Amino acid sequence: MIPMQEGGYTAPGVEDFQFPGLFGTDWITKPMIQAVIAAVIVIVMWVVASRRLKTVPSKGQYLMELIYEFIRNSVGRDILGPGFRPYLGLLVGLFTYILLNNWFGELFLFMFPTMSNIGYAWGAVVLVLFIYVSAGFRRHGIGYLRKALIPEGVPWYLYPIIIPVEFLSNFVTRPLTLGVRLFANMFAGHLTIIVFVVGGTYLLTQADGLVLNAGGVISLLFSLVMMLFELFIGALQAYIFTILTAQYISSSISESH
Template sequence: METGHGEEGGWHTPSLEDFEFVGGFGGPDWVNKPFIQAVLAAVIVIVLWLLASRRLKVVPGKLQFLNEYFYNFIRNGVALEVLGQHDFRRYVPYLVGLFSFIWVNNLMGLFPLLMFPTFSNIGYAWGLVILTYVIYNVAGVARHGMKYFKNSLLPAGVPWPLWFVIIPIEFLSNFVIRPLTLGLRLFGNLLAGHLVVLVFVTGGAYLLFQADGVINKVAGGASLVFSFAIFALELLVSSLQAYIFTVLTAQYVASSLAEDH
């Protein structure tokens, strides 16, 4: 592989291929690393919540307490807070499942044998976006009928001369920008963070073990040490992005159910 200096066998600029399993999985092209991780994460989430719902006690043990903490974190801190007392219950299962699925997938990207979050493949981020997009629009139609689309495009009280300006803006805002930014935020943060980690690890290893000169050796060692700090930051980002995606989903549902629609 070519290096940044045009030489063979040196350091190369990290890319997505560096995260792939060598040799692949065989079979169809879509049976790849992100697909395996997504399926595995779904199984993990389902099994964990099924186990968490069994043999519940009035006085919880440590495991039940931990499960209830995560459940109440989404139920009370997101669903109830954003959707309100009247509407939150029907959306709690989706929000809990959504947060759990994203979070487990993001954490899997921190394991040495994986090191590539599922949603760094943008197609999987779009899959969740489409699901959320359908849910909050269907919720709006179910609550307000077809008037939902009219009120989404034309807020009450807008003078008719401004309709030709307001309608395109509201259409882009509610039906294009929302899902677009929702997916790009999840994808961009996870991909960028892991590429930064890879740059520091591979660049540091090259300077430390292959480059000549004391300064290069010191810089390489510092780069490897600093990569641990970035790795810890990625742990925070992985959790934060799962939370942000879930909160925004709840907010979009809440806006669809709001009386002004």
């Protein structure tokens, strides 16, 4: 959709990230379909990759092993330590799922990063919150609440101050910043691309003068550069999200606070 009106230019904005419901519903939207497609692709991709492994890997097997080893070594083993294996599948799946949804913004069939819709970023955050809290209870039982809310060495008379602060830090600030970081980066990046594409198209097709038309060409070319840059940003944000997930799980299952 190009937000241009006859006789003028309408700048892209938040409305370009809103989609009408499909099939006569309000809840089946383009981002939701993308989220489902990404989930199916990730599941099928890893199921297929785990079958018929060869000693001399094919290019596809080599790529999947590269992703797996990257998350296992740089996230699972380095952050979670010796007990990383129960959470490795989660970390690998989470990384590839968010990566694919982020890269949808540069795939011409989709052209929209799913996580630039904050509702889907919150969905991923709720999953992470549930996992690291349940991991804490599974490791420490009800004692996890004391561990999460009362740091070691804090005198009892500071509990009324420390407990609310630790609650906000562990159960509010962590998920809030995790979701906002992912959403804001994908939203800002995609909006920037739209601005260059729409503005360049307008200058090239609607503006009078060679200088303005040349500016349109430059803007469109720069949008291609931005799309390549957003591929990097999408991968980086997926990696950061996965690292922070591992760190939160580590803090929940560790013995010290």
